[in-house]
Amino acid sequence: MxxxxxxxxxxxxxxxxxxxxxxxxxxxxxxxxNTGQFAGNVIELYFTKFIKLFLMLFGADPKEPTELTSEDAQDSGEVR
Amino acid sequence: MIDSLHTEKQSDLLLIKQYLENRDTSAFNELYKRYSGKVYAKCISMLKDETLAADATQEVFTKVFLKLGSFGEKAKFSTWLYSVTYNYCIDFIRKQKRDLQLFTDGAEDLPEVIDDEEDDEELLAMEVGRLRKVLEEIPPGDKVILLMKYQDELSIKEISAALNKNESAVKMQLKRAKTKAKLAYRKMYSNN
Known part of the structure; x- marks a missing residue:
């Protein structure tokens, strides 16, 4: 140039x-x-809780999926 | 060592990373402070109105904020920012004046000009006040392509990415824009 x-x-x-x-x-x-950042924080904090609430409204079991019941343990062959 | 890192002016990419990873608004604010004056000056140069330029600057930074996550780091941040600015201004002008010619088209009978470094010198050496007037005379798309090439010093590849045109189309457009500018200059100042 x-x-x-x-x-x-x-x-x-x-x-x-x-x-x-x-x-x-x-x-x-x-x-x-700043508004975008605030909205991002709110979504990050409450999004999973909102999804759980939404699923519960449609009849999903509120229990944690990792929690094994005695029936689950028997089905999987686990002895307690 | 740490002090020198803190005092050193952070690169644009570092600021973008800082904003995206930590949602650090001060990093975005630093980018704004670094470039808002330049973007505003470009908008005034394109739109010729301070109020419209202020609105355009706000729109450009809003777009940048919303699309910062998809900024691929393939280009420099300034290149990307200026291409958003020019595209916004071209779209705005197009909407305002639907029948306005944006680029010099191939149908125009322009004389052949030898395209080399020597040929560029005539354009680059125009006195600033005259250059400003010449840029007002040519279609806005031609003005943008000349500003990208000679003011922002973008490569043909970068211009083609910014304007979403292929490289040969950009080369042709640039050649026509240079010819148009020189003809406008000769027409306006042939007596001097």
Whole structure:
């Protein structure tokens, strides 16, 4: 590329004329980012609980699936 | 050692990683502070209106925030950010003026110009005020492709990815844009 590039000078002048975007944009963008972060945290905390509640409403057993009953143990041949 | 790492300006990719992994909003804020001025200046240059440019800057950063998870690290963050900016501005201009010509098309009878480094020099050496006026005269798509090539110094491959065109189409478009700009310059300043 040629040594003298006035496109770069044009960019420099444009940025000198408007060195910063208006402050209200930062407030709005960061407001959205913070809301997104809050929503993400809420989903992370409550999503599994919500799914369990939803399944229970449709008649699923609320017991933990890892918990073996005596019948399960007999079926699997486990002796207690 | 640790102090020097902390004081050193963090790379864009590190900030993105920090934001995506830890949901650290200060990392996103740092990216915003680093680039918002440049994005705003580009939007003013394209849209010619401070209010529209402010709205565009907000939209661009909202898009970036929503799509940051799919940013593949194949390109530099600045390249990706500027391509979002240019595409937003082109779409906005297209919606405002449906009959506006975005790019110089092949049907136009443009004289052949030799495409080499020497040929670029005429364009790159234009006096800044004149260059600004020339860029106002040519279609917005041509302006974008020239800014990507000579201001942001993107490769043909990067421009083709940003504009979602194949490389030969970008080369052809760039050649037409250069010719158009030079013709506009000669027309405006032939007496000087």
């Amino acid at each position: 040629a040594a003298n590039n006035n496109f770069k000078q044009l960019e420099k002048e444009d940025q000198e004329m408007t060195p910063h975007a208006p402050r209200k944009i930062e407030r709005q963008v960061m407001g959205l980012v």
